[in-house]
Structure formats: C-alpha cells, structure tokens
Amino acid sequence: MKQFTLFVLLTAFTAVGVKAQSPQYQEAMAKQVALLDQGSSYNPQTLLEISNTFERIAATEKSQWLPYYYAAYSQVMSAFMQQDKAKMDELADKADANAAKADELNKNSDEVALIKSLIATVRISVDPPSRGAQYGPESGMQIQKAKQINPENPRVYLLEGQSLYYTPEQFGGDKVKAKETLKLALEKFAAFKPADSIAPHWGEVRAKQLLEEAGK
Amino acid sequence: MSKIYYHLLLCLFIPGILSAQHKIAGKITDAKKRPLPGVNIYIKGTYDGATAGADGSFSFTTTANGAQVLVASLMGFQTLEQPVTVGGPLNLTLMLKASVNELKAVTISAGSFEASSDKQNTVLKPLDIVTTAGATADIVQALKTLPGTQQANDREGLFVRGGTGYETQIFIDGLLVRNPFFTSLPDQPGRGRFSPFLFKGTTFSSGGYSAQYGQGLSSALVLESEDLPARSSYSLGASVFGFSGGLDELSKDKKGSYGIEADYTNLGPYFSVAKPKQEPTIGPEIIGTSANFRRRTSSTGIIKFYGYGNWSKMGFRKNSIEYPGYQEQFDVRNQNIYTNLTYKESLGNGWRVNSGFSFSTNRDKIQIDTIQKTPQTNIRNNSNLSQLRLMFSKSLGVLSMLRFGGEYQYASEKSRFNSYGANYDDNYAAGFAETDVYFTPRFVGRFGGRTEYSSILDKVDIAPRASLAYKLDDYSQFSLAYGDYYQKPEPQYLRFKRDELGYMKATHYIGSFQRVAGDYTFRVEAFYKKYKDLVKTAPDTSTTGTGYAKGIELFWRDRKTIKNLDYWISYSYLDTRRNYLFYPFEVQPDFAAKHTASLVVKKWFPKITTNIGVTYSFATGRPYYNPNLPENKFMSEKTIDFNTLGFSASYLTTVRKAFTVFVLSVTNVFDIKQVYGYRYSSDKLRREEIVPNAPRFVFIGMFMNFGIDRRQDVINNL
Numbered sequence: 038m039k040q041f042t043l044f045v046l047l048t049a050f051t052a053v054g055v056k057a058q059s060p061q062y063q064e065a066m067a068k069q070v071a072l073l074d075q076g077s078s079y080n081p082q083t084l085l086e087i088s089n090t091f092e093r094i095a096a097t098e099k100s101q102w103l104p105y106y107y108a109a110y111s112q113v114m115s116a117f118m119q120q121d122k123a124k125m126d127e128l129a130d131k132a133d134a135n136a137a138k139a140d141e142l143n144k145n146s147d148e149v150a151l152i153k154s155l156i157a158t159v160r161i162s163v164d165p166p167s168r169g170a171q172y173g174p175e176s177g178m179q180i181q182k183a184k185q186i187n188p189e190n191p192r193v194y195l196l197e198g199q200s201l202y203y204t205p206e207q208f209g210g211d212k213v214k215a216k217e218t219l220k221l222a223l224e225k226f227a228a229f230k231p232a233d234s235i236a237p238h239w240g241e242v243r244a245k246q247l248l249e250e251a252g253k
Numbered sequence: 254m255s256k257i258y259y260h261l262l263l264c265l266f267i268p269g270i271l272s273a274q275h276k277i278a279g280k281i282t283d284a285k286k287r288p289l290p291g292v293n294i295y296i297k298g299t300y301d302g303a304t305a306g307a308d309g310s311f312s313f314t315t316t317a318n319g320a321q322v323l324v325a326s327l328m329g330f331q332t333l334e335q336p337v338t339v340g341g342p343l344n345l346t347l348m349l350k351a352s353v354n355e356l357k358a359v360t361i362s363a364g365s366f367e368a369s370s371d372k373q374n375t376v377l378k379p380l381d382i383v384t385t386a387g388a389t390a391d392i393v394q395a396l397k398t399l400p401g402t403q404q405a406n407d408r409e410g411l412f413v414r415g416g417t418g419y420e421t422q423i424f425i426d427g428l429l430v431r432n433p434f435f436t437s438l439p440d441q442p443g444r445g446r447f448s449p450f451l452f453k454g455t456t457f458s459s460g461g462y463s464a465q466y467g468q469g470l471s472s473a474l475v476l477e478s479e480d481l482p483a484r485s486s487y488s489l490g491a492s493v494f495g496f497s498g499g500l501d502e503l504s505k506d507k508k509g510s511y512g513i514e515a516d517y518t519n520l521g522p523y524f525s526v527a528k529p530k531q532e533p534t535i536g537p538e539i540i541g542t543s544a545n546f547r548r549r550t551s552s553t554g555i556i557k558f559y560g561y562g563n564w565s566k567m568g569f570r571k572n573s574i575e576y577p578g579y580q581e582q583f584d585v586r587n588q589n590i591y592t593n594l595t596y597k598e599s600l601g602n603g604w605r606v607n608s609g610f611s612f613s614t615n616r617d618k619i620q621i622d623t624i625q626k627t628p629q630t631n632i633r634n635n636s637n638l639s640q641l642r643l644m645f646s647k648s649l650g651v652l653s654m655l656r657f658g659g660e661y662q663y664a665s666e667k668s669r670f671n672s673y674g675a676n677y678d679d680n681y682a683a684g685f686a687e688t689d690v691y692f693t694p695r696f697v698g699r700f701g702g703r704t705e706y707s708s709i710l711d712k713v714d715i716a717p718r719a720s721l722a723y724k725l726d727d728y729s730q731f732s733l734a735y736g737d738y739y740q741k742p743e744p745q746y747l748r749f750k751r752d753e754l755g756y757m758k759a760t761h762y763i764g765s766f767q768r769v770a771g772d773y774t775f776r777v778e779a780f781y782k783k784y785k786d787l788v789k790t791a792p793d794t795s796t797t798g799t800g801y802a803k804g805i806e807l808f809w810r811d812r813k814t815i816k817n818l819d820y821w822i823s824y825s826y827l828d829t830r831r832n833y834l835f836y837p838f839e840v841q842p843d844f845a846a847k848h849t850a851s852l853v854v855k856k857w858f859p860k861i862t863t864n865i866g867v868t869y870s871f872a873t874g875r876p877y878y879n880p881n882l883p884e885n886k887f888m889s890e891k892t893i894d895f896n897t898l899g900f901s902a903s904y905l906t907t908v909r910k911a912f913t914v915f916v917l918s919v920t921n922v923f924d925i926k927q928v929y930g931y932r933y934s935s936d937k938l939r940r941e942e943i944v945p946n947a948p949r950f951v952f953i954g955m956f957m958n959f960g961i962d963r964r965q966d967v968i969n970n971l
Contacts, residue, residue, distance in 0.1 A: 065300050089293040089304045097298055122771060127328055174483040205862060209907065
C-alpha cells in the first residue's frame with residue numbers, strides 16, 4: 038500500500054511536472070493576460086513592459102507556448118502603434134522570432150497562424166507598394182490556415198473582416214462583406230469558450246468597434 | 254490527489270515565501286553611456302524582473318537568494334548575463350554592447366545602386382526600377398534616371414561614366430547575357446529582352462564592382478531572379494501594340510513552380526496611324542516566349558531554370574542621304590535564345606555553393622539596299638555562347654566572408670558580309686577570389702582580384718579590386734573603391750585583326766558618401782577613371798587608344814514630405830575625353846554629355862486608385878563629327894540640348910474576379926525635338942539629323958491578372 042501510494046504520488050508528480058502548469062506560472066500569466074484585456078494597456082510603453090514580462094516567463098518555462106504567443110501578440114499590437122517604420126520592422130522581427138518558438142511548441146495552432154497573419158500585415162504597412170505583393174498573400178494564407186484548423190475560432194473572422202474592411206474595393210476589399218464577416222465573428226465570439234483564463238480570447242471588443250465603424 | 258500535491262508544493266514554497274524579498278535596482282546604458290530604455294532585466298530562472306525606463310533605470314524585487322545570474326536583453330544588443338549574489342538590496346550599473354547584425358553593419362556601396370526587397374536600407378526597391386514614367390518597362394531605360402548614366406538614346410546599351418554601351422555587362426544570377434537587347438535599326442536602339450518582373454534584386458554598378466564579374470570596362474548590371482511565387486496566377490494583357498499571356502503555377506507541395514509566358518507585338522498598325530520618320534515595310538513584329546522552372550531541393554537549396562526565345566522582324570525605308578532621290582531599305586530578322594540554369598545550396602559550416610550553366614544563341618539577318626542604285630548587301634551574324642560558373646563562399650565570423658570561384662565561356666562568333674565570311678571562336682576562362690573583412694561592424698574592406706585568359710587574344714590579365722566603407726552613424730557612410738577592369742575588344746574588331754589586339758583596360762577610383770534615413774536618401778559620388786589600350790581603327794587597328802573620365806554625381810530621393818508622393822532627382826557632371834577608333838586625339842566623345850539630370854515623380858491618388866507618374870530628363874548637347882571641319886576642330890560642334898518628359902497614368906480596378914489595370918503612357922509628351930547627332934554623306938555635302946524614329950509614343954493597354962495581385966507591378970512599370 039505504501040509503495041502504491043508512493044507510485045501514485047510519483048506518477049502524479051511527473052505528470053504535473055511535464056505540464057509544468059505551476060501555480061506561479063498560472064498566476065503570472067493570468068496577471069499579464071488580464072492586463073491585455075484592458076484597453077488602457079494598448080500603448081507602446083505598457084505593451085513593451087507586458088511583452089518583456091512574457092519573454093521572462095518564456096525564458097523560464099521554455100516548454101510553454103503561451104508566453105511566446107503573448108509576447109508576439111503584444112509586439113504586433115505595439116508595432117501597429119508605431120510611427121517609425123524601422124521600429125515597426127524591429128518589432129515584427131521580435132514577434133516573428135516569438136511566433137516561431139510558439140509554433141515549435143504548439144504545432145499547427147490556429148492562434149499562432151493568426152499571429153503570423155498579423156505580423157505579415159505589419160510588414161505590409163511599412164511599405165505597401167513594395168511589400169504588398171509579397172506579404173499580402175502571406176497574411177491571407179495564414180488566416181485560411183487558421184480557418185482550416187479551427188473554423189470556430191472567432192479571431193479568424195475578425196482578421197478576415199478587418200482585412201476586407203481596410204482594403205480598398207479596387208484591391209479586393211468589400212465593406213458589405215466585411216460587415217457580414219464581422220457579424221459572423223461576433224456570433225463565434227458568443228459561442229467561444231476559451232480553455233482557461235489564459236488561453237487566447239482577445240478580439241471581441243475590437244470586432245464590435247469595427248462593426249460600429251462599418252455601420253456608419 | 255491534487256490536494257496532497259498542493260500541500261507538498263506549499264511545503265516546498267514556504268521557505269521561499271518566508272525568505273526576504275530583495276530589491277534590485279540600477280541603471281543600464283550602452284557603451285557610450287547613453288541610457289537604454291526598454292531593456293528586459295531579470296534573474297535567470299525566475300519571472301522576477303523589470304523593463305528599463307526612459308532614463309535606463311530599473312528596479313524590481315526578487316525572492317531569489319544567493320548566487321544568481323542577472324540577464325539583460327534588448328533587440329540590437331548582445332544579451333548580458335552577469336553573475337550576482339543576492340543577499341540584500343543591490344544597486345547595479347550595467348552596460349550592453351551593440352550586437353553585430355547585418356542590418357546595422359556597413360555594406361560596400363561605392364559605385365553601386367542596389368534595389369532589393371529583402372533589405373531595408375537600399376536606395377531603391379525593385380519596383381522603383383520599373384516604376385518610372387517613360388521607361389516603358391525596360392530596366393535599362395529606367396536606370397537612365399540614375400546618376401552616372403547617359404541619355405544616349407540613339408545607341409544600344411547603358412552608357413556609364415564616359416564609357417560606351419559595350420562597356421556595361423548584364424548578368425542574370427551571375428551568368429553573362431550576350432545580346433540583351435533586341436536587334437534594331439541603326440541609330441534606333443532595341444529594348445531589353447527580359448521582363449523586369451522576373452527579378453527580385455537588381456544591382457547597378459557604375460564602377461568599382463566586385464571581382465566576381467569581369468569583361469565590362471565601366472559597369473555591371475547584376476540581376477537576381479525571383480525564387481518561388483507566393484501562389485499560382487494567370488495573366489492576360491492587351492494593348493495597341495499587341496497582346497500577352499502567361500501563367501505561373503506553384504506546385505501543391507509549395508516547393509516548386511513553373512511558369513510560361515508568350516507575347517506578340519506588332520507595331521505595324523500603330524505606325525500606320527502614328528507615321529514614324531522612317532516608313533515601315535515589315536512589322537516591326539516580335540514574338541516572345543519565356544519559361545521558368547524553380548524547385549527547392551532542401552530548406553537551403555534551390556534549382557532554377559530561366560530561358561527566353563525571341564523572334565523579331567522589321568523593315569524600314571527612308572530617303573538616302575548618300576544617293577539623293579533614292580530610297581534605302583533596311584530589313585532585319587533576329588532570333589535569340591537565352592537559357593540559364595543555376596543551383597544554390599548551403600554546404601554547412603558556413604560554406605555555400607553557387608553554380609550555373611548558360612547557353613545562348615543569337616542570329617541576325619540584315620539586308621541593306623539602296624533601291625535601284627546599289628546591289629543588295631546581306632549581313633549574317635551568328636553567335637553562340639556557352640558558359641559555366643562555380644562559386645564557393647564561406648562565412649568568416651558573423652559578417653566577414655570569403656568568396657572564390659571560376660568561370661569558363663566558349664563563344665563562337667560567325668559573320669558573313671555578302672560572300673565574305675569571318676569567324677572565330679574564343680575560349681575564355683577566369684578565376685576570382687575576394688574577401689569582405691569587417692574590422693569592426695562599422696568598417697569593412699573588400700579585397701580581391703580576378704585573372705582572365707582569352708584564347709583569341711592569347712593573353713592573361715590580372716585585375717586587383719579593393720573597396721572600403723565606413724559607417725558614421727546608423728544612416729550615413731563613406732566609401733572608397735579602386736579596381737582594374739579589362740575587356741576584350743568588340744567582335745567586329747576581333748574578327749579581322751585579332752593578332753594586333755589585346756585587352757582594353759580601365760582603372761576606377763571612386764569616393765562616395767551616402768545617407769539613407771527612412772524615406773530620405775542622399776548620395777554624392779566622385780570618380781576618376783583612366784582608360785588604356787582602347788581600340789583604335791586609324792591609322793591602324795590596334796589597342797593603343799587612351800582616355801579618361803571624371804565627374805561628380807548627386808542623388809536625392811524623398812518619399813515622405815508630401816503624402817503619397819515619391820520623387821527623386823539625379824544629376825551627373827561628366828568630364829571625359831578619349832582617343833579611340835578614328836579619333837585624331839583625346840576629345841569628348843560623341844556619346845557623352847557634360848551635364849545630365851533627371852527628375853522622377855510618382856503620385857498615388859487613393860480615392861480614384863490611380864497612379865500618375867512623370868519623368869523629366871535633361872542632358873546638354875553632345876559633340877558630333879563634322880567631316881568638313883579641319884582636324885584641330887574635330888568634334889568641336891555640339892548638338893542641341895536634350896529634353897524629354899514622359900507621363901503615365903494607371904487606373905486599378907477589378908473586372909469580375911480579375912485584378913485589372915488600365916494604362917495610358919506617353920513618352921516625350923510635348924514632342925520636344927531631340928537630335929543625337931548628324932550623319933554625313935561620303936562626299937560630306939549632305940547631312941541628316943539622327944533623331945528618334947517616332948518622337949512620341951502613346952501606349953494604351955490593359956492587364957488582367959487572376960490570382961496574385963500584380964497590378965502594382967503593372968502600374969509601376971510605366
């Protein structure tokens with residue numbers, strides 16, 4: 038009996054050890070993710086602090102994909118707010134490196150594909166005429182990849198709608214279709230249940246904002 | 254179960270929680286003591302850390318104890334790992350060293366304009382090369398808006414810094430392109446044969462170029478072909494000149510692709526309305542085809558094939574200057590095939606191999622006839638070129654690099670003039686080696702050399718090359734370049750007088766300063782070029798000609814000041830004299846203008862999705878040969894100044910599912926008279942102006958693309 042308890046204990050430990058979802062990790066992640074849920078965090082300085090914290094967590098945990106994922110996400114969001122184009126590329130480079138690591142740890146993830154789509158969008162905004170032809174298809178391809186993996190992911194429709202909304206009609210944009218897609222995104226958001234409090238769940242507010250803007 | 258686990262865990266953690274929290278604070282700077290905001294500072298193996306503030310200061314608390322490692326990391330800097338002993342509050346002063354990355358390191362830039370989509374700080378993007386109004390999608394025509402080039406629009410090729418068109422060589426993926434231009438009429442140069450869309454990178458060197466390339470006294474235009482397309486696409490085009498179609502197919506595994514393109518151009522109908530100066534009798538008609546095949550052989554290796562075939566015919570009739578009252582007929586039929594097969598792979602350990610094979614063949618059939626006056630002259634030219642190239646490169650450290658390799662070319666040149674034939678073959682072999690040495694990330698030197706042997710000249714040459722570049726700050730750099738360049742005389746001289754001829758030689762000295770800061774580019778370059786052993790045809794054929802060229806060039810580009818407007822200005826001052834061909838002494842040659850300037854403006858109107866482009870070019874008059882003048886007045890008369898203004902407008906839209914562009918493009922909008930020189934009759938009594946055959950071209954067309962949105966390519970192409 039004693040031996041059995043020990044055995045159970047040991048296996049339990051190893052299982053937990055492999056998942057390494059220590060309370061410390063959960064707590065630190067939850068705190069940072071909660072920051073990302075607040076609109077007031079969306080300024081370059083705060084996003085830098087948040088992405089640095091995620092990078093610190095990533096450096097310690099190493100087997101978790103989420104810290105890398107969120108580091109990349111914060112860097113992409115920060116890139117969209119930059120005025121300096123060189124800075125945008127620099128942040129995209131960082132986000133790229135983090136997304137690649139997240140990809141390694143969590144292969145075929147719809148969420149990582151969406152981050153990659155956003156990174157491609159950052160690249161385009163640096164120099165649209167020169168880069169559109171290269172990164173435009175890349176951005177679209179990653180959204181399609183995410184859709185294939187998980188058609189229920191609401192962020193797929195948010196990014197799709199956003200791209201339709203901002204692309205001029207002559208370049209294949211479509212405001213009517215954008216609205217439909219964003220409505221679909223909201224439906225998917227309503228049905229969407231993140232696995233836990235730190236699983237990716239951003240975007241609903243953004244979808245509502247965009248839809249409101251499109252409604253005018 | 255988990256309860257037990259949590260208990261255990263609590264027990265494990267209690268000592269930590271109970272242990273004191275220590276404050277770690279300090280300041281972080283770069284090597285020059287400037288604060289570094291944004292640095293991520295933390296204790297390795299914990300989450301405890303902070304982001305440095307605007308003044309480089311940081312502060313955080315940690316529960317870690319004893320010997321720890323403090324990490325500080327920031328993009329663009331080497332990550333610092335410093336052992337610390339945590340036992341109480343710590344106050345640290347940290348310093349980060351800039352990391353050596355390729356983006357910030359200096360690059361060799363003297364003499365060259367690079368257009369690459371891969372790199373940030375290039376003066377031009379590949380699209381810019383073809384985004385120039387009036388350039389009619391011809392790479393060479395577009396390059397004529399850059400400093401160092403001449404507006405020599407009556408002759409074939411790119412005339413660079415006092416050099417002739419023959420002195421510029423064109424390379425695709427390292428392999429020489431013989432006959433890169435369509436064979437055309439005398440005084441009416443042909444366009445480039447290849448589509449500008451096939452290239453992801455273009456380096457135009459106006460001097461001092463790398464030892465990798467040879468046989469161009471003045472300049473090298475190095476084109477690097479595209480890798481795999483992003484996805485499959487089909488295209489169709491129609492215009493007042495002809496139509497075209499193509500497809501680009503990406504394989505299912507996305508590791509390979511193939512593409513074919515065909516176009517048909519017939520200027521006959523256009524000329525029947527526009528009435529050029531010389532009356533067309535055949536065409537001009539061009540059938541062009543091209544094919545490519547690309548396959549990734551591994552994550553680092555790629556094999557690429559590119560080839561084109563062109564068939565053209567044209568005939569024109571004009572009033573004879575030699576025999577007044579008679580007409581001259583000139584017909585030319587040309588057939589040209591170029592193929593290029595390359596393979597690149599990484600061999601591991603910093604080694605890379607680049608290999609290539611190319612075969613090209615060109616046939617010209619020319620008939621010249623002064624109708625009812627002289628017997629018909631028949632000229633046949635047939636040239637074949639096979640070449641093989643192998644280059645190895647090895648990274649030395651982070652940035653430094655060693656390259657070496659060799660090439661071999663077998664050329665067969667056959668020519669007939671009526672019943673007289675003159676043929677020759679040449680075996681050409683070359684070896685080269687060069688190294689890029691980074692003394693510091695800001696200071697680089699490139700040292701190398703090239704040795705060449707040509708069997709027809711039966712001579713060996715050795716050409717040393719060297720450049721230095723020093724970066725003053727993130728945006729500005731100085732460069733110097735020096736090099737010896739050798740070139741075989743043109744086939745028409747080698748054919749008859751090979752025994753009297755040797756290599757022609759030019760020595761380049763270049764100094765340049767450039768500043769590329771975001772959307773502004775400024776560049777100034779001064780050069781001196783010494784010519785030796787140029788071909789002389791009088792009194793005897795020999796390579797004893799001499800000459801020099803010196804000058805200063807400016808380039809300014811601004812993409813920011815006015816929204817959606819991009820413009821650049823280039824100016825070249827050229828002082829050159831040469832004694833070559835039949836020249837009696839050193840004199841400014843008839844292809845060189847003292848002052849040349851261009852202004853290129855592009856404006857995008859998002860609301861109407863229309864792009865408007867205007868290009869204006871100016872050059873002072875060029876000397877021309879007037880045989881009636883005494884010898885001491887040789888080339889002393891000059892033509893009128895050259896002015897031209899090109900315009901283009903393109904409207905982007907969607908027709909059903911196809912992205913479509915409608916284009917209107919006009920060259921020399923104001924029909925300004927352009928005179929490149931004069932041609933005299935042999936009795937010196939009459940002369941005619943050398944002028945463009947059609948002073949103004951109006952082009953209307955549409956391009957459709959299914960799949961990839963390539964409209965940007967098309968608008969940028971006009």
